[in-house]
Amino acid sequence: MKHARSSYYRHSWCGCAIIALLAVIAYVPTFTGSFILDDRALIEQNHYVTELQSLRSYLSQEDGITDRGDAESYHTGYYRPLINLTYWIDYKLWGMKASGFRTSNLILHLLCCLALYKLLFLLVDNRWALCGIVALFALHPVNTESVSWVTSRNNIVVTLCILLSFYWYIIAWLKNSNMSFMLAVFCFACALLSKEFAVMLLPVFFLCHRLVFQGERYYAREVARYMPLVMIVIGYFILRYGVTDSLLTPADMSDFWQRVYFVPYLIAWNLKLILLPWNLHSFHVSYPGEYLDWRALLSIVLFLALCLTLWCRRKDRLLLFSLLSALLFMFPVLNVIPTAAISLVAMRWIYLPMAFGSIAAALFLQWGINRRRAFTVAVLCLFVAYCGVYTFVLNQYLWHDEDTFFTAEVEQFGNQQLYAGDMAEKLYQQGRYEAAEQYFLIAVKSRPSNARNYINYAALLIDVGRYALALSYLEEAKELAKTVEDRKELLNNMGVALVQRGKPDEAADCLRRALEIDPEYAEAYNNYGVALMHQGRIGEAILNFQEALKLNGEYADAAKNVKIALSMRDKKEGEHDVQKRLEQ
Numbered sequence: 001m002k003h004a005r006s007s008y009y010r011h012s013w014c015g016c017a018i019i020a021l022l023a024v025i026a027y028v029p030t031f032t033g034s035f036i037l038d039d040r041a042l043i044e045q046n047h048y049v050t051e052l053q054s055l056r057s058y059l060s061q062e063d064g065i066t067d068r069g070d071a072e073s074y075h076t077g078y079y080r081p082l083i084n085l086t087y088w089i090d091y092k093l094w095g096m097k098a099s100g101f102r103t104s105n106l107i108l109h110l111l112c113c114l115a116l117y118k119l120l121f122l123l124v125d126n127r128w129a130l131c132g133i134v135a136l137f138a139l140h141p142v143n144t145e146s147v148s149w150v151t152s153r154n155n156i157v158v159t160l161c162i163l164l165s166f167y168w169y170i171i172a173w174l175k176n177s178n179m180s181f182m183l184a185v186f187c188f189a190c191a192l193l194s195k196e197f198a199v200m201l202l203p204v205f206f207l208c209h210r211l212v213f214q215g216e217r218y219y220a221r222e223v224a225r226y227m228p229l230v231m232i233v234i235g236y237f238i239l240r241y242g243v244t245d246s247l248l249t250p251a252d253m254s255d256f257w258q259r260v261y262f263v264p265y266l267i268a269w270n271l272k273l274i275l276l277p278w279n280l281h282s283f284h285v286s287y288p289g290e291y292l293d294w295r296a297l298l299s300i301v302l303f304l305a306l307c308l309t310l311w312c313r314r315k316d317r318l319l320l321f322s323l324l325s326a327l328l329f330m331f332p333v334l335n336v337i338p339t340a341a342i343s344l345v346a347m348r349w350i351y352l353p354m355a356f357g358s359i360a361a362a363l364f365l366q367w368g369i370n371r372r373r374a375f376t377v378a379v380l381c382l383f384v385a386y387c388g389v390y391t392f393v394l395n396q397y398l399w400h401d402e403d404t405f406f407t408a409e410v411e412q413f414g415n416q417q418l419y420a421g422d423m424a425e426k427l428y429q430q431g432r433y434e435a436a437e438q439y440f441l442i443a444v445k446s447r448p449s450n451a452r453n454y455i456n457y458a459a460l461l462i463d464v465g466r467y468a469l470a471l472s473y474l475e476e477a478k479e480l481a482k483t484v485e486d487r488k489e490l491l492n493n494m495g496v497a498l499v500q501r502g503k504p505d506e507a508a509d510c511l512r513r514a515l516e517i518d519p520e521y522a523e524a525y526n527n528y529g530v531a532l533m534h535q536g537r538i539g540e541a542i543l544n545f546q547e548a549l550k551l552n553g554e555y556a557d558a559a560k561n562v563k564i565a566l567s568m569r570d571k572k573e574g575e576h577d578v579q580k581r582l583e584q
Helices: 002-026 028-032 039-044 055-059 068-072 081-094 098-123 127-139 141-148 150-175 178-192 196-211 219-244 256-261 263-275 294-312 317-333 347-371 373-397 402-412 416-429 433-446 451-463 467-477 484-500 504-517 522-534 538-551 556-583
Strands: none
Touching (some): 002 028, 002 098, 002 127, 028 098, 028 373, 039 098, 055 081, 081 098, 098 127, 098 141, 098 150, 098 347, 127 347, 127 373, 141 150, 141 347, 141 373, 150 178, 150 196, 150 219, 150 347, 178 196, 178 219, 196 219, 196 317, 263 294, 263 347, 294 317, 317 347, 347 373, 373 402, 416 433, 433 451, 451 467, 451 484, 484 504, 484 522, 522 538, 522 556, 538 556
């Protein structure tokens, strides 16, 4: 028996090694990928990543706000202090290299697969079902958004911590081990500090006691186990409220019953992404236009059918636990409590629910193997192969870098509402002004509350000499600019346009305010110098050009302007000397 068990472990670990190898192959393109989207602001420009801060500083940072000045003007409502610490560790390991951060995401993903394997090992008897489901989780293309987009790491870390917490909780209960329970509590605390989804682990523990644990009920012991977990949740919400000024993500709480009505619609959408993984990308999904829309009605019918199936199979307690747990972890993104996200559906949100839904998938696969082994294994292998190939394709042609991403999203998937502004900015940086302007106009129309689109479009208009139109767009952006970055760039662009419109006094005022926001803004120093030159204040202009060069030694415009200003000063001094001699 001992030899047989040893053999079982050996074969299982061989299976894990094969799964890991397949996952690495599927994610090969990620090793050469670059930072995309929020990676720029939340990693490259985040001093919490490049410089180790105090523990208190990390605990007092609102996720998505990297500048203290922004905390005074708006809130994201996200509190995930552990994630920035993982980025700092990455920075120390790899430097500011996207390939290194992406490699860490893949390693965390593989650790999630291992944790899922350990959990399923407790619950599922069939080795084929166990390895097959872990392979599907490792290779499923819907997980590429969480793994290949670095700032989606919070989904991987919270899933890893929750799986470990749940695993140690089961071990602690079955063996009455205090050490295992302490590990479960620690992992639960780490999960909460990674993402707010972890709060749903408490009702999952409750479900586990009702549906998974068999035998005599120990209610006093169960309540005692909950107490440290509840205290951690209370502490988390106290910290969260102190940082974000709210217990939940700030959002409009109107239309509550509409959101409840469309819950089946969103569940159907998420199931579609898992069961029919095709045409995957960064989605922009909103509710159907009418309550009686056929998609909404069909999703309600499917949801009722699912509920009826669960009722009929209510004796399969583990199956019921898996599906209800997946639904609980999906609850935060079903928009019953509104989120701040633009889309109602995103692939990265499925990562955690899918991990717990894997228990049900393993049971279903086990049932198929017990009845038609050859057929079930063949179908499983085909689906695993399809997932692996599709994951490779998405990593190569969607998530690899911003050029491939924006081209695919805007041109292939028609996702202009979300990414027209980003596409325009990339074209603008490449000097393709005409194409960039077309996308900027789409971006301003589709997302009129996004200040960044107005500011970037105004920069293009300034470059092509259309200063009056640039100023009109910047005026519209004034009330929309909330972040420090947006406000300083708006004032800088406005200063440049005003100088060109022959209003150096107003320009100097704008540029001075930009420098008050960011005293290390080299471009604003250069442009402020230009405004001062137009006012005839040559000496002050030279000082500002020199300050710009101190901040950026390779700033060509500032170096050129210093020479021009010095030449103007010398000429002015020469004229003054000539005049003085004439007077004498």
